[in-house]
Amino acid sequence: MSIIEGTPAEALYRLDGVTRTYDAKGRKVTPLTGVTVEIGAGEFVTIQGPTGGGKSTLLQLLGALDRPTAGSLILAGTELSSASNAELGRIRAEDVGFVFQGFNLIPTLTARENVAMALVPTKTPVPERASRVEEALAHVGLADRGDHLPGELSGGQQQRVAIARAIVKRPRVLLADEPTGNLDEEMRDEILALLESLCADGLTLIVVTHDSAVAKRAHRRLRLKNGRVTEV
Numbered sequence: 001m002s003i004i005e006g007t008p009a010e011a012l013y014r015l016d017g018v019t020r021t022y023d024a025k026g027r028k029v030t031p032l033t034g035v036t037v038e039i040g041a042g043e044f045v046t047i048q049g050p051t052g053g054g055k056s057t058l059l060q061l062l063g064a065l066d067r068p069t070a071g072s073l074i075l076a077g078t079e080l081s082s083a084s085n086a087e088l089g090r091i092r093a094e095d096v097g098f099v100f101q102g103f104n105l106i107p108t109l110t111a112r113e114n115v116a117m118a119l120v121p122t123k124t125p126v127p128e129r130a131s132r133v134e135e136a137l138a139h140v141g142l143a144d145r146g147d148h149l150p151g152e153l154s155g156g157q158q159q160r161v162a163i164a165r166a167i168v169k170r171p172r173v174l175l176a177d178e179p180t181g182n183l184d185e186e187m188r189d190e191i192l193a194l195l196e197s198l199c200a201d202g203l204t205l206i207v208v209t210h211d212s213a214v215a216k217r218a219h220r221r222l223r224l225k226n227g228r229v230t231e232v
């Protein structure tokens with residue numbers, strides 16, 4: 001059985017003219033000036049572009065952490081630009097897994113407890129949670145490391161725990177911001193192979209990366225420059 005929830009065949013994301021303006025101390029910054037792109041269910045897409053180009057801003061919008069200032073952003077049929085805070089919260093809890101460059105694990109919790117945290121805001125029945133956590137840890141090759149604290153694991157293993165935490169909720173999409181940025185080449189290749197295997201199981205992957213070795217493996221490479229997205 002796949003760990004990934006079934007995804008619809010139509011576009012998972014449909015973005016049309018997505019604009020995001022920040023008001024930073026009276027000075028307006030507009031990292032996204034009209035992003036128009038579709039991403040299909042099951043795709044592995046990378047996003048490259050200059051530092052400060054709006055990559056993290058775009059990922060936050062895709063992850064329902066933030067709303068566009070203008071434009072339309074539809075995830076699985078839901079318009080996120082006009083969704084209520086409660087609806088955005090539900091989407092973050094159920095539909096979106098996040099992975100970051102710095103792993104963002106809670107240092108005082110074990111690997112198992114870090115993964116279990118992701119199920120707290122979901123509707124997963126409590127009696128099912130422990131087995132779901134073990135299944136996710138096994139999926140990333142850490143079945144025997146559940147009791148370890150993050151500080152007792154290598155960088156690659158910590159990122160595996162973070163991936164387990166992202167997939168335990170069976171999201172529609174995994175959003176990763178420079179997931180291999182803190183890893184050496186060998187660990188990067190391990191994480192890349194793991195992400196590819198999740199995609200082969202049907203998970204949509206959207207990965208921001210500076211690493212051309214990562215981008216080379218994508219189905220589609222997008223570039224974010226001057227506030228807009230183009231295909232590479």
Ligand SMILES: Nc1ncnc2c1ncn2[C@@H]1O[C@H](COP(=O)(O)OP(=O)(O)O)[C@@H](O)[C@H]1O
Nearest residue numbers: 022024029031050051052053054055056057058
């Ligand atoms: N919360 C915020 N408030 C004000 N400006 C922001 C905020 N987040 C990002 N920015 C600005 O938006 C631009 C894009 O940032 P970001 O999306 O982090 O770029 P990237 O991830 O491509 O390096 C930068 O100029 C950054 O300073």
Ligand SMILES: [Mg+2]
Nearest residue numbers: 055056057177
């Ligand atoms: Mg960034």
